[in-house]
Amino acid sequence: MIQNDQATGLRMMVKWLKRHKENPALADIPNPSVRTIAITSGKGGVGKTNITANLAIAMTMQNKKIAVIDADLGLANIDVILRLNPKYNLEHVVMGEKKLQDIFIKGPGGLTIIPASPGRLPMASLSEIDRTILIKEILKSANNFDVTFIDTAAGISNNVVDFVISAQETIVITTPEPTAITDAYAMIKVISQRADRNIGIIVNMVQNSEQAKDVYDRISIAAKRFINAKVHFIGYVLKDPAVPDSVTMQQPLIFRYPNSNATQCINALAKEILENRIK
Ligand SMILES: Nc1ncnc2c1ncn2[C@@H]1O[C@H](COP(=O)(O)OP(=O)(O)OP(=O)(O)O)[C@@H](O)[C@H]1O
Numbered sequence: 585m586i587q588n589d590q591a592t593g594l595r596m597m598v599k600w601l602k603r604h605k606e607n608p609a610l611a612d613i614p615n616p617s618v619r620t621i622a623i624t625s626g627k628g629g630v631g632k633t634n635i636t637a638n639l640a641i642a643m644t645m646q647n648k649k650i651a652v653i654d655a656d657l658g659l660a661n662i663d664v665i666l667r668l669n670p671k672y673n674l675e676h677v678v679m680g681e682k683k684l685q686d687i688f689i690k691g692p693g694g695l696t697i698i699p700a701s702p703g704r705l706p707m708a709s710l711s712e713i714d715r716t717i718l719i720k721e722i723l724k725s726a727n728n729f730d731v732t733f734i735d736t737a738a739g740i741s742n743n744v745v746d747f748v749i750s751a752q753e754t755i756v757i758t759t760p761e762p763t764a765i766t767d768a769y770a771m772i773k774v775i776s777q778r779a780d781r782n783i784g785i786i787v788n789m790v791q792n793s794e795q796a797k798d799v800y801d802r803i804s805i806a807a808k809r810f811i812n813a814k815v816h817f818i819g820y821v822l823k824d825p826a827v828p829d830s831v832t833m834q835q836p837l838i839f840r841y842p843n844s845n846a847t848q849c850i851n852a853l854a855k856e857i858l859e860n861r862i863k
Protein backbone atom coordinates (compact mmCIF):
# COMPACT_ATOMS: atom_id res chain seq x y z
CA MET A 585 0.00 0.00 0.00
CA ILE A 586 2.78 2.42 0.98
CA GLN A 587 4.82 1.40 -2.09
CA ASN A 588 1.76 2.02 -4.20
CA ASP A 589 1.37 5.47 -2.70
CA GLN A 590 5.04 6.25 -3.27
CA ALA A 591 4.74 5.23 -6.92
CA THR A 592 1.66 7.39 -7.28
CA GLY A 593 3.53 10.26 -5.65
CA LEU A 594 6.36 9.92 -8.16
CA ARG A 595 3.98 9.77 -11.07
CA MET A 596 2.29 12.88 -9.76
CA MET A 597 5.60 14.70 -9.55
CA VAL A 598 6.65 13.75 -13.09
CA LYS A 599 3.32 14.90 -14.50
CA TRP A 600 3.49 18.13 -12.54
CA LEU A 601 7.02 18.90 -13.71
CA LYS A 602 6.07 18.18 -17.31
CA ARG A 603 3.06 20.41 -17.06
CA HIS A 604 4.97 23.15 -15.31
CA LYS A 605 7.54 23.11 -18.10
CA GLU A 606 4.81 23.53 -20.67
CA ASN A 607 3.25 26.24 -18.57
CA PRO A 608 5.96 28.29 -16.88
CA ALA A 609 3.75 31.34 -16.24
CA LEU A 610 1.72 29.72 -13.49
CA ALA A 611 2.31 32.33 -10.84
CA ASP A 612 0.26 35.46 -10.48
CA ILE A 613 0.10 37.40 -7.25
CA PRO A 614 -3.54 38.31 -6.52
CA ASN A 615 -4.30 41.94 -7.26
CA PRO A 616 -4.54 44.12 -4.15
CA SER A 617 -8.34 44.37 -4.20
CA VAL A 618 -8.83 40.64 -3.67
CA ARG A 619 -8.28 38.89 -0.35
CA THR A 620 -6.83 35.50 0.49
CA ILE A 621 -7.40 34.38 4.07
CA ALA A 622 -5.95 31.18 5.56
CA ILE A 623 -7.91 29.63 8.40
CA THR A 624 -5.69 27.41 10.48
CA SER A 625 -5.04 26.01 13.96
CA GLY A 626 -2.44 24.18 15.99
CA LYS A 627 -4.77 21.50 17.34
CA GLY A 628 -7.21 19.59 15.15
CA GLY A 629 -10.97 19.60 15.49
CA VAL A 630 -11.27 23.16 16.78
CA GLY A 631 -13.89 24.14 14.18
CA LYS A 632 -11.89 25.48 11.20
CA THR A 633 -13.98 23.82 8.51
CA ASN A 634 -17.36 24.63 10.05
CA ILE A 635 -16.44 28.25 10.67
CA THR A 636 -14.88 28.67 7.21
CA ALA A 637 -17.85 27.11 5.40
CA ASN A 638 -20.42 29.17 7.26
CA LEU A 639 -18.44 32.42 7.09
CA ALA A 640 -18.10 31.89 3.36
CA ILE A 641 -21.82 31.27 2.94
CA ALA A 642 -22.68 34.30 5.10
CA MET A 643 -20.48 36.49 2.88
CA THR A 644 -21.92 34.96 -0.31
CA MET A 645 -25.38 35.95 0.94
CA GLN A 646 -24.09 39.53 1.02
CA ASN A 647 -23.37 39.31 -2.72
CA LYS A 648 -19.66 38.77 -2.28
CA LYS A 649 -17.86 36.38 -4.62
CA ILE A 650 -16.31 33.84 -2.28
CA ALA A 651 -14.21 30.70 -2.81
CA VAL A 652 -13.19 28.11 -0.24
CA ILE A 653 -10.19 25.92 -0.91
CA ASP A 654 -10.11 22.70 1.05
CA ALA A 655 -6.39 22.69 1.76
CA ASP A 656 -6.67 19.75 4.16
CA LEU A 657 -5.27 18.00 1.13
CA GLY A 658 -5.40 14.36 2.07
CA LEU A 659 -8.71 14.46 3.96
CA ALA A 660 -11.58 16.16 2.20
CA ASN A 661 -14.00 17.69 4.65
CA ILE A 662 -15.86 20.72 3.44
CA ASP A 663 -17.67 18.84 0.67
CA VAL A 664 -18.88 16.33 3.24
CA ILE A 665 -20.30 18.89 5.65
CA LEU A 666 -22.07 20.60 2.75
CA ARG A 667 -23.25 17.32 1.18
CA LEU A 668 -21.47 17.94 -2.11
CA ASN A 669 -20.18 15.12 -4.27
CA PRO A 670 -17.27 16.48 -6.23
CA LYS A 671 -16.22 14.37 -9.18
CA TYR A 672 -12.79 15.95 -9.39
CA ASN A 673 -10.53 17.43 -6.72
CA LEU A 674 -7.11 18.93 -6.15
CA GLU A 675 -5.44 15.58 -6.72
CA HIS A 676 -6.61 15.70 -10.36
CA VAL A 677 -5.03 19.13 -10.61
CA VAL A 678 -1.75 17.93 -9.09
CA MET A 679 -1.78 14.95 -11.47
CA GLY A 680 -2.14 17.37 -14.38
CA GLU A 681 -5.47 15.85 -15.40
CA LYS A 682 -7.58 18.93 -14.67
CA LYS A 683 -7.06 22.67 -14.49
CA LEU A 684 -7.94 24.31 -11.19
CA GLN A 685 -11.03 25.98 -12.70
CA ASP A 686 -12.26 22.57 -13.92
CA ILE A 687 -12.67 21.29 -10.35
CA PHE A 688 -14.64 24.28 -9.01
CA ILE A 689 -18.04 23.25 -7.71
CA LYS A 690 -20.93 25.41 -6.62
CA GLY A 691 -21.87 25.32 -2.96
CA PRO A 692 -24.78 26.82 -1.04
CA GLY A 693 -25.79 30.30 -2.17
CA GLY A 694 -23.46 30.12 -5.18
CA LEU A 695 -20.28 29.84 -3.14
CA THR A 696 -17.35 28.24 -5.01
CA ILE A 697 -15.72 25.20 -3.40
CA ILE A 698 -12.38 23.81 -4.47
CA PRO A 699 -12.40 20.27 -3.04
CA ALA A 700 -9.52 18.19 -1.68
CA SER A 701 -9.08 14.50 -2.25
CA PRO A 702 -10.52 12.15 0.34
CA GLY A 703 -8.02 9.95 2.15
CA ARG A 704 -5.03 10.17 -0.15
CA LEU A 705 -1.56 9.85 1.35
CA PRO A 706 0.32 11.39 -1.62
CA MET A 707 -1.78 14.53 -1.29
CA ALA A 708 -1.30 14.72 2.48
CA SER A 709 2.47 14.75 2.00
CA LEU A 710 3.01 16.74 -1.19
CA SER A 711 6.56 17.48 -2.21
CA GLU A 712 7.73 21.07 -1.93
CA ILE A 713 7.60 21.57 -5.68
CA ASP A 714 4.06 20.19 -6.00
CA ARG A 715 2.95 22.38 -3.15
CA THR A 716 4.58 25.49 -4.59
CA ILE A 717 3.00 25.00 -8.01
CA LEU A 718 -0.40 24.26 -6.49
CA ILE A 719 -0.21 27.36 -4.29
CA LYS A 720 0.71 29.52 -7.28
CA GLU A 721 -2.31 28.27 -9.20
CA ILE A 722 -4.53 28.94 -6.21
CA LEU A 723 -3.21 32.49 -5.82
CA LYS A 724 -3.82 33.10 -9.50
CA SER A 725 -7.42 31.90 -9.23
CA ALA A 726 -7.99 34.20 -6.23
CA ASN A 727 -8.23 37.07 -8.71
CA ASN A 728 -11.70 35.78 -9.65
CA PHE A 729 -13.12 36.28 -6.14
CA ASP A 730 -13.55 38.98 -3.52
CA VAL A 731 -12.33 36.61 -0.80
CA THR A 732 -10.66 33.22 -1.08
CA PHE A 733 -10.61 31.22 2.15
CA ILE A 734 -7.99 28.53 2.55
CA ASP A 735 -9.21 25.94 5.07
CA THR A 736 -6.03 24.17 6.16
CA ALA A 737 -5.29 20.97 8.03
CA ALA A 738 -4.24 21.32 11.67
CA GLY A 739 -0.64 21.37 12.81
CA ILE A 740 2.66 22.95 11.94
CA SER A 741 3.72 20.73 9.01
CA ASN A 742 5.10 22.38 5.86
CA ASN A 743 1.96 21.29 4.02
CA VAL A 744 -0.01 23.58 6.32
CA VAL A 745 2.41 26.42 6.98
CA ASP A 746 3.25 26.97 3.28
CA PHE A 747 -0.45 27.47 2.55
CA VAL A 748 -0.81 29.81 5.51
CA ILE A 749 2.16 31.94 4.51
CA SER A 750 0.95 32.14 0.91
CA ALA A 751 -2.30 33.80 1.95
CA GLN A 752 -2.30 37.54 2.58
CA GLU A 753 -4.16 37.20 5.88
CA THR A 754 -4.16 34.56 8.60
CA ILE A 755 -6.74 33.49 11.16
CA VAL A 756 -5.81 31.02 13.90
CA ILE A 757 -8.73 29.26 15.57
CA THR A 758 -8.55 27.87 19.08
CA THR A 759 -10.95 26.63 21.70
CA PRO A 760 -10.62 27.29 25.45
CA GLU A 761 -8.98 23.87 25.99
CA PRO A 762 -5.41 24.28 27.31
CA THR A 763 -4.08 21.93 24.63
CA ALA A 764 -5.73 23.96 21.87
CA ILE A 765 -4.35 27.20 23.33
CA THR A 766 -0.82 25.80 23.60
CA ASP A 767 -0.98 24.51 20.03
CA ALA A 768 -2.39 27.82 18.75
CA TYR A 769 0.55 29.57 20.37
CA ALA A 770 2.97 27.12 18.67
CA MET A 771 1.30 27.82 15.32
CA ILE A 772 1.53 31.58 15.87
CA LYS A 773 5.21 31.18 16.68
CA VAL A 774 5.91 29.23 13.48
CA ILE A 775 3.96 31.69 11.31
CA SER A 776 5.69 34.71 12.90
CA GLN A 777 9.10 33.19 12.24
CA ARG A 778 8.27 33.09 8.53
CA ALA A 779 6.14 36.18 8.00
CA ASP A 780 5.76 39.58 9.59
CA ARG A 781 2.00 39.83 9.90
CA ASN A 782 -0.79 40.47 12.32
CA ILE A 783 -2.54 37.16 13.05
CA GLY A 784 -6.29 37.15 13.66
CA ILE A 785 -7.63 34.98 16.47
CA ILE A 786 -11.09 33.38 16.67
CA VAL A 787 -12.00 31.52 19.85
CA ASN A 788 -14.52 28.76 19.18
CA MET A 789 -16.78 26.71 21.46
CA VAL A 790 -16.86 29.27 24.26
CA GLN A 791 -19.52 29.63 26.96
CA ASN A 792 -19.61 33.44 26.67
CA SER A 793 -17.72 36.46 25.36
CA GLU A 794 -15.74 36.86 28.61
CA GLN A 795 -14.28 33.39 28.21
CA ALA A 796 -13.30 34.18 24.62
CA LYS A 797 -11.60 37.41 25.66
CA ASP A 798 -9.80 35.62 28.46
CA VAL A 799 -8.43 32.97 26.06
CA TYR A 800 -7.38 35.69 23.62
CA ASP A 801 -5.64 37.69 26.37
CA ARG A 802 -3.62 34.66 27.43
CA ILE A 803 -2.45 34.06 23.86
CA SER A 804 -1.80 37.73 23.20
CA ILE A 805 0.30 38.28 26.35
CA ALA A 806 2.46 35.21 25.66
CA ALA A 807 2.79 36.08 21.95
CA LYS A 808 3.95 39.62 22.69
CA ARG A 809 6.22 38.72 25.59
CA PHE A 810 8.00 35.65 24.23
CA ILE A 811 7.87 35.73 20.45
CA ASN A 812 7.14 39.34 19.61
CA ALA A 813 4.19 38.22 17.46
CA LYS A 814 1.30 40.50 16.62
CA VAL A 815 -2.14 39.02 17.26
CA HIS A 816 -5.56 40.56 16.96
CA PHE A 817 -8.95 39.45 18.36
CA ILE A 818 -11.50 38.93 15.61
CA GLY A 819 -14.28 37.35 17.66
CA TYR A 820 -15.72 34.10 18.94
CA VAL A 821 -18.31 31.39 18.31
CA LEU A 822 -20.38 30.07 21.20
CA LYS A 823 -20.47 26.36 21.90
CA ASP A 824 -23.78 25.36 20.38
CA PRO A 825 -25.36 21.93 19.71
CA ALA A 826 -26.71 23.40 16.47
CA VAL A 827 -23.20 23.04 14.99
CA PRO A 828 -22.78 19.24 15.35
CA ASP A 829 -26.44 18.82 14.45
CA SER A 830 -25.99 20.68 11.16
CA VAL A 831 -22.88 18.59 10.44
CA THR A 832 -24.87 15.40 11.00
CA MET A 833 -27.60 16.70 8.69
CA GLN A 834 -24.94 17.84 6.19
CA GLN A 835 -26.67 21.20 5.93
CA PRO A 836 -25.04 24.60 6.46
CA LEU A 837 -25.54 25.77 10.03
CA ILE A 838 -26.53 29.29 9.00
CA PHE A 839 -29.36 27.94 6.79
CA ARG A 840 -30.57 25.18 9.09
CA TYR A 841 -30.39 27.22 12.29
CA PRO A 842 -30.49 30.87 11.18
CA ASN A 843 -31.36 32.12 14.67
CA SER A 844 -28.96 29.94 16.65
CA ASN A 845 -26.29 31.40 18.90
CA ALA A 846 -23.55 30.03 16.66
CA THR A 847 -25.12 31.58 13.53
CA GLN A 848 -25.28 34.98 15.22
CA CYS A 849 -21.59 34.68 16.08
CA ILE A 850 -20.74 33.66 12.49
CA ASN A 851 -22.66 36.66 11.11
CA ALA A 852 -20.79 38.99 13.49
CA LEU A 853 -17.47 37.46 12.38
CA ALA A 854 -18.40 37.83 8.69
CA LYS A 855 -19.18 41.51 9.24
CA GLU A 856 -15.94 42.10 11.12
CA ILE A 857 -13.79 40.31 8.51
CA LEU A 858 -15.46 42.07 5.56
CA GLU A 859 -15.01 45.46 7.19
CA ASN A 860 -11.42 45.06 8.36
CA ARG A 861 -8.43 43.43 6.78
CA ILE A 862 -6.27 41.42 9.19
CA LYS A 863 -3.09 43.42 8.74
N1 LIG B 1 -19.24 26.26 18.06
C1 LIG B 1 -19.33 24.92 18.15
N2 LIG B 1 -20.15 24.35 19.04
C2 LIG B 1 -20.26 23.01 19.15
N3 LIG B 1 -19.57 22.15 18.37
C3 LIG B 1 -18.74 22.65 17.45
C4 LIG B 1 -18.57 24.06 17.28
N4 LIG B 1 -17.68 24.26 16.28
C5 LIG B 1 -17.31 23.04 15.85
N5 LIG B 1 -17.94 22.07 16.53
C6 LIG B 1 -17.79 20.62 16.32
O1 LIG B 1 -16.42 20.30 16.39
C7 LIG B 1 -16.09 19.29 15.47
C8 LIG B 1 -14.89 19.70 14.65
O2 LIG B 1 -15.25 20.76 13.79
P1 LIG B 1 -14.47 21.01 12.41
O3 LIG B 1 -14.45 19.77 11.58
O4 LIG B 1 -15.01 22.24 11.81
O5 LIG B 1 -13.00 21.26 13.00
P2 LIG B 1 -11.62 21.39 12.18
O6 LIG B 1 -10.77 22.32 12.96
O7 LIG B 1 -11.89 21.73 10.76
O8 LIG B 1 -11.06 19.91 12.28
P3 LIG B 1 -9.78 19.31 11.50
O9 LIG B 1 -8.58 19.80 12.25
O10 LIG B 1 -9.98 17.84 11.61
O11 LIG B 1 -9.83 19.83 10.09
C9 LIG B 1 -17.35 19.04 14.64
O12 LIG B 1 -17.92 17.83 15.08
C10 LIG B 1 -18.25 20.19 14.95
O13 LIG B 1 -19.60 19.83 14.96
Ligand SMILES: [Mg+2]
Pocket residue numbers: 632633634656661735736
Ligand atom coordinates in the same frame (compact mmCIF):
# COMPACT_ATOMS: atom_id res chain seq x y z
MG1 LIG C 1 -11.22 20.80 8.96
